[in-house]
Amino acid sequence: MDLQKYKNILFQNTKNKLTEWLSLNGETILTEEVYRFLHSIKGTSGTLQLDELMQISSELLSKLENEEIEKWRGIDLNAFLHPLVKLIYNYENSSNLVNLNGTVLNSSAPLIQIIDDDVSMLILLKDVLEEKGWMVITNTNPEIAVKQYFEMKPDCLILDIHLPQKDGFQILQEIQQHNEKYFIPTIMISINNNKETRIKAYQNGADDFFGKPIDMEEFVVKVNRHLQRKKIFDQSVLIDELTQVYNRKFLVDSLQRFFLDFKRTKQPFSISIVDIDFFKKVNDTYGHLMGDQVLRDFAQYIKRNIRSLDIIYRYGGEEFVIVFPNTTSEDAKRRLNELIKGFSQIKFTHNEACFSVTFSAGTYTVKDDFVTITEAFKGADSSLYEAKRLGRARVECLQLTPNAYQKNILNISVVDDDIIIRTLLAQILESITIDNIELNIKVFENGPSFLNSEHAKEDVSHFLILDGIMPVMDGLEVLQKVKQGKNAQKYKILMLTGRKSKDEIERALRLGADDYVTKPFNVTELQVRIERILNMIK
Numbered sequence: 236m237d238l239q240k241y242k243n244i245l246f247q248n249t250k251n252k253l254t255e256w257l258s259l260n261g262e263t264i265l266t267e268e269v270y271r272f273l274h275s276i277k278g279t280s281g282t283l284q285l286d287e288l289m290q291i292s293s294e295l296l297s298k299l300e301n302e303e304i305e306k307w308r309g310i311d312l313n314a315f316l317h318p319l320v321k322l323i324y325n326y327e328n329s330s331n332l333v334n335l336n337g338t339v340l341n342s343s344a345p346l347i348q349i350i351d352d353d354v355s356m357l358i359l360l361k362d363v364l365e366e367k368g369w370m371v372i373t374n375t376n377p378e379i380a381v382k383q384y385f386e387m388k389p390d391c392l393i394l395d396i397h398l399p400q401k402d403g404f405q406i407l408q409e410i411q412q413h414n415e416k417y418f419i420p421t422i423m424i425s426i427n428n429n430k431e432t433r434i435k436a437y438q439n440g441a442d443d444f445f446g447k448p449i450d451m452e453e454f455v456v457k458v459n460r461h462l463q464r465k466k467i468f469d470q471s472v473l474i475d476e477l478t479q480v481y482n483r484k485f486l487v488d489s490l491q492r493f494f495l496d497f498k499r500t501k502q503p504f505s506i507s508i509v510d511i512d513f514f515k516k517v518n519d520t521y522g523h524l525m526g527d528q529v530l531r532d533f534a535q536y537i538k539r540n541i542r543s544l545d546i547i548y549r550y551g552g553e554e555f556v557i558v559f560p561n562t563t564s565e566d567a568k569r570r571l572n573e574l575i576k577g578f579s580q581i582k583f584t585h586n587e588a589c590f591s592v593t594f595s596a597g598t599y600t601v602k603d604d605f606v607t608i609t610e611a612f613k614g615a616d617s618s619l620y621e622a623k624r625l626g627r628a629r630v631e632c633l634q635l636t637p638n639a640y641q642k643n644i645l646n647i648s649v650v651d652d653d654i655i656i657r658t659l660l661a662q663i664l665e666s667i668t669i670d671n672i673e674l675n676i677k678v679f680e681n682g683p684s685f686l687n688s689e690h691a692k693e694d695v696s697h698f699l700i701l702d703g704i705m706p707v708m709d710g711l712e713v714l715q716k717v718k719q720g721k722n723a724q725k726y727k728i729l730m731l732t733g734r735k736s737k738d739e740i741e742r743a744l745r746l747g748a749d750d751y752v753t754k755p756f757n758v759t760e761l762q763v764r765i766e767r768i769l770n771m772i773k
């Protein structure tokens with residue numbers, strides 16, 4: 236007997252009921268009703284040999300038996316039935332899901348950036364590379380691409396030569412200095428597969444070259460090789476190449492040492508996180524190369540002006556850490572104030588322009604045994620946040636109790652007309668925690684309700700997951716409106732697009748979407764992807 240038809244009916248019925256419950260507005264559902272629903276799924280799924288569905292419904296049933304609730308509010312019911320919602324989504328889309336049998340993206344997956352204005356090529360490369368379990372971000376616009384490159388610091392860059400506005404060689408020149416310091420392997424791809432072009436690519440700093448049409452098998456093997464070498468490089472180096480101070484990896488090792496010393500000697504020491512103020516503006520006004528110069532000069536200035544037992548590390552981007560051994564918080568504050576004052580007097584010149592730069596610092600002084608490295612670090616980070624909030628170019632030394640940290644806020648929105656997807660994404664997002672950031676998650680069923688919301692207008696960083704095709708207002712139109720809005724800079728936008736829709740992807744990228752994921756998506760993968768994006772933009 237062909238069970239498929241009955242399986243489909245069961246899934247459809249389950250989906251209908253879930254959709255009804257997910258759309259609950261204030262009404263409640265009796266536990267008895269939930270029980271009956273799960274019970275009937277369990278029975279039928281067993282008969283139809285749907286093992287996973289049977290297992291999930293049994294688990295939910297036994298959980299329900301242990302609950303003392305009589306009535307369910309929509310929001311609680313959503314959370315409770317999440318495993319079922321996820322399963323329904325995956326079942327419905329299983330025949331279309333990519334990567335189902337391939338390697339699944341995990342949180343330490345390497346990040347590859349592809350810059351190409353040929354969208355079919357972009358889609359193809361992204362698909363092939365993601366099938367290997369790597370994470371891929373794509374750009375068609377060179378300006379946005381360069382920005383994203385500096386923000387995301389990919390593990391491998393794949394760059395087309397023929398692009399609008401700027402060609403691949405120009406991009407290469409812009410990022411070259413940075414690239415060499417970080418050893419980010421760069422592969423150029425081009426229609427022009429002649430000797431001159433290849434030589435020019437290598438001369439400009441490319442590590443590899445592929446002529447189009449690309450032999451995918453060879454391409455994947457080479458990318459893999461580049462990624463392996465990049466990993467070895469990252470693991471073996473302790474000095475940050477750009478600024479010539481210790482790097483984050485070394486910081487982690489040495490903090491452990493400082494903590495062990497403290498346990499022995501009981502001498503307080505201070506950890507400071509220092510961060511250049513409005514550094515983005517330096518990049519935007521004078522270019523990334525000048526930005527790099529400021530970072531170098533900054534690090535060297537600090538190095539020259541701290542004691543020989545103090546150590547500076549580059550923590551990432553324009554964030555540094557200074558550890559002051561045997562230093563109370565008053566002493567650390569005094570020293571940092573001197574450093575802030577001294578550095579603000581340095582003049583940078585760029586062409587005719589002359590400018591100065593300031594930085595802010597947050598300090599935590601370790602003087603109690605119970606404080607862990609993470610807590611001390613969080614303390615310093617909260618202090619830094621406070622220093623920024625109070626006007627920058629200053630130092631703050633909060634000694635907070637571990638639970639009372641001031642948190643940064645990140646607004647997150649999901650705009651999708653499909654309630655199953657909306658609920659699923661909201662649940663995924665709610666399960667994510669990011670150090671020291673409060674995630675403010677809201678879902679919207681259409682563009683206008685999102686655009687008109689306070690949430691959308693707030694002047695905080697915003698991560699927006701946007702469905703491409705929606706009835707009331709098309710996702711692309713929403714994207715365009717956000718990009719024209721006054722908070723456009725605060726947004727990172729992930730578009731959900733139809734698998735086959737090359738036009739839609741093309742338009743989304745051109746309108747400034749930061750990334751896209753094709754529907755139907757693999758839920759687990761999307762979760763990893765979102766976590767990574769959130770960690771990168773925090």
Ligand code: GH3
Pocket residue numbers: 382385386413510511512513514515516518522523524525526527530551552553623627
């Ligand atoms: P705030 O005062 O709040 O710290 O503002 P900000 O602009 O300094 O901070 P934000 O975090 O918004 O921007 C930091 C920028 O630093 C974003 C990123 O493009 C840039 N950046 C990160 N690493 C590098 C790098 O190695 N070189 C250059 N040139 N820019 C970098």
Ligand code: MG
Pocket residue numbers: 510511512513514515553
């Ligand atoms: Mg900054």
